[in-house]
Amino acid sequence: MDPTVPPATDKNGTMTEPPAHGSVVLREFTEADVRLALELGEDPYIPLIGSLPAHPTRRQAEEWVRRQQSGRAEGRGYPFVIVADGAAVGTIGLWLRKLSEGIGILGYSISPERRRRGYATDALKAITEFAWTVSGVERIELYIEPWNRGSLRAAENAGFRCEGLLPAHHEIGGVLKDMLLYVSP
Ligand SMILES: CC(C)(COP(=O)(O)OP(=O)(O)OC[C@H]1O[C@@H](n2cnc3c(N)ncnc32)[C@H](O)[C@@H]1OP(=O)(O)O)[C@@H](O)C(=O)NCCC(=O)NCCS
Numbered sequence: 001m002d003p004t005v006p007p008a009t010d011k012n013g014t015m016t017e018p019p020a021h022g023s024v025v026l027r028e029f030t031e032a033d034v035r036l037a038l039e040l041g042e043d044p045y046i047p048l049i050g051s052l053p054a055h056p057t058r059r060q061a062e063e064w065v066r067r068q069q070s071g072r073a074e075g076r077g078y079p080f081v082i083v084a085d086g087a088a089v090g091t092i093g094l095w096l097r098k099l100s101e102g103i104g105i106l107g108y109s110i111s112p113e114r115r116r117r118g119y120a121t122d123a124l125k126a127i128t129e130f131a132w133t134v135s136g137v138e139r140i141e142l143y144i145e146p147w148n149r150g151s152l153r154a155a156e157n158a159g160f161r162c163e164g165l166l167p168a169h170h171e172i173g174g175v176l177k178d179m180l181l182y183v184s185p
Pocket of ligand 1: 045108114143148150151
């Protein structure tokens with residue numbers, strides 16, 4: 001493993017258990033998650049906010065899964081699959097591009113047919129607990145478009161508070177979009 005990747009440890013310095021909360025468990029990506037990638041790629045919004053191509057071919061989905069699998073080793077962050085009732089229902093990641101400022105950034109998506117069951121809320125709670133075990137993380141941020149009610153509610157349900165609106169902050173679909181900044185207390 002790349003030595004720049006901070007270890008996820010508990011207070012005794014040992015690796016933590018897979019993050020879990022309520023109905024979900026988070027696990028690392030496997031090759032079988034190509035199916036999940038194909039599902040997520042059919043959503044109109046998910047490909048705009050990440051590196052998964054819209055309507056991916058099987059090969060594009062496989063490449064995306066491999067990028068998720070290498071994220072940890074390359075020090076980009078901790079990508080997880082969200083599992084509920086034994087099925088892969090979405091993804092959530094702790095990203096480390098602002099780690100030099102003590103900041104971890106969360107991103108997440110739930111398969112269209114699995115929404116409104118509390119999975120995003122539970123996954124946010126699980127990864128937040130995990131994020132505090134990653135050395136160097138002192139603040140956890142979420143960036144959400146103001147119209148994205150499901151994401152705002154999930155963030156609020158998971159205890160995040162809104163710090164304000166950042167005008168023209170993220171390029172999404174080729175357009176600079178205002179983003180609400182949410183922070184874990
Ligand atoms: C946003 C998203 C992750 C929410 O996932 P989810 O598993 O459906 O969220 P939850 O079930 O935890 O719902 C949280 C709350 O939001 C509500 N909610 C969910 N989707 C909603 C929607 N489209 N409109 C209004 N409310 C919604 C739920 O009813 C729940 O309400 P509550 O506070 O009364 O309990 C999912 O819609 C998604 O993947 N969207 C596309 C990708 C995306 O937007 N990612 C986040 C980028 S910041």
